[in-house]
Amino acid sequence: MTFENAVGLVLAAAxxxxxxxxxxxxxxF
Incomplete structure (x- = not known):
């Protein structure tokens, strides 16, 4: 898994x- 892929997964989960x-x-809110 690339760094960009990991960041994208974290942002999507958040x-x-x-x-x-x-x-x-x-x-x-």
């Missing part, structure tokens, strides 16, 4: 987690 948190806790 975005998915952020979206789930925004859906579960809408009053925080």
């Amino acid at each position: 975005l998915i987690v952020f979206l789930i948190v925004a859906l579960v806790f809408p009053e925080r």
